[in-house]
Amino acid sequence: MALSYRMLQIGGQPAGLLGLEELFSALYEEGLTPTQPEIKERLLNGVRQNNFIPKPAVQDYSNALMLEYQRYYQRRRTGKAIVARNYGTWRGYPREQIPWFPTISDDLCNNCGACLDLCAREVFERDENGKIWVAEPFLCMVGCCFCKSVCEPKAILMPGQELLKNYPEKMR
Ligand code: SF4
């Protein structure tokens, strides 16, 4: 069976990774939580099996993978990641290949909920501790930046529009 493929923002740059869903699923089924000390190495080693991680970028990969696994873990726990969702395509590319979605800075976010109230696409959720998180990044509308403008503490980061130049319309 072909491995899954999707894009992540790593150190501010889009990077395509093979086999991420399979890795996350295996770690989850093994019972590894995002707070266990060995998770960092397990994620990096797992990703290395199907991808190349440049040495100077290891810390950026590690941060992005930890965040992503945390997201996956929360979704699985609430039963959402069990049914694989079809996120559709954009300009002919599978939506999961376009790294366009908000990232919340934990240091700046005050959990006011303005982004959650504004976005009609169910990208954000509030967890059981009242914390706002990006639950469904690939439901975000490519090119939209609305939530960023309502976030008073400027906790929401969005990619720059120039990123979209990397995705010219695909010939059908
Ligand atoms: S609008 Fe900004 S500060 Fe408020 S919950 Fe969303 S990210 Fe956090």
Ligand code: SF4
């Ligand atoms: S950029 Fe637009 S679609 Fe995406 S999360 Fe923000 S408000 Fe929702």
